[in-house]
Amino acid sequence: MLRFGQNLIKPSVVFLRTELCFALVNRRPVVPGHVLVCPLRPVERFRDLCPEEVADLFRTAQRVGNVVEKHFCGTSLTFSIQDGPEAGQTVKVSAYYAEYKLRHNYRN
Numbered sequence: 001m002l003r004f005g006q007n008l009i010k011p012s013v014v015f016l017r018t019e020l021c022f023a024l025v026n027r028r029p030v031v032p033g034h035v036l037v038c039p040l041r042p043v044e045r046f047r048d049l050c051p052e053e054v055a056d057l058f059r060t061a062q063r064v065g066n067v068v069e070k071h072f073c074g075t076s077l078t079f080s081i082q083d084g085p086e087a088g089q090t091v092k093v094s095a096y097y098a099e100y101k102l103r104h105n106y107r108n
Helices: 051-071
Strands: 002-004 007-009 014-017 021-025 035-039 076-080 096-101
Touching (some): 021 051, 051 076
Antiparallel strands (some): 002 007, 035 096
């Protein structure tokens, strides 16, 4: 089992795993295709990641984002990290959020 903060993640919901991170579809998606890319090592804040984890997280987010955008015929992507409670972080884990955007559903 993998961890997403205090939550256990079944391997069956993980669609990509690398040496240092994993990706899964968000259980409460903002839009279809809203995914999470998380480090394998549980850390609460982005600053707690080592440089190799940061690099793998960004490479994986780029790879996943490309697939999600193509699959959902998106025209843009939003990547975000909610790093701390005042940033909207509700689960104590550093994760990279990716969601595709279409011209007609884009809102700032």
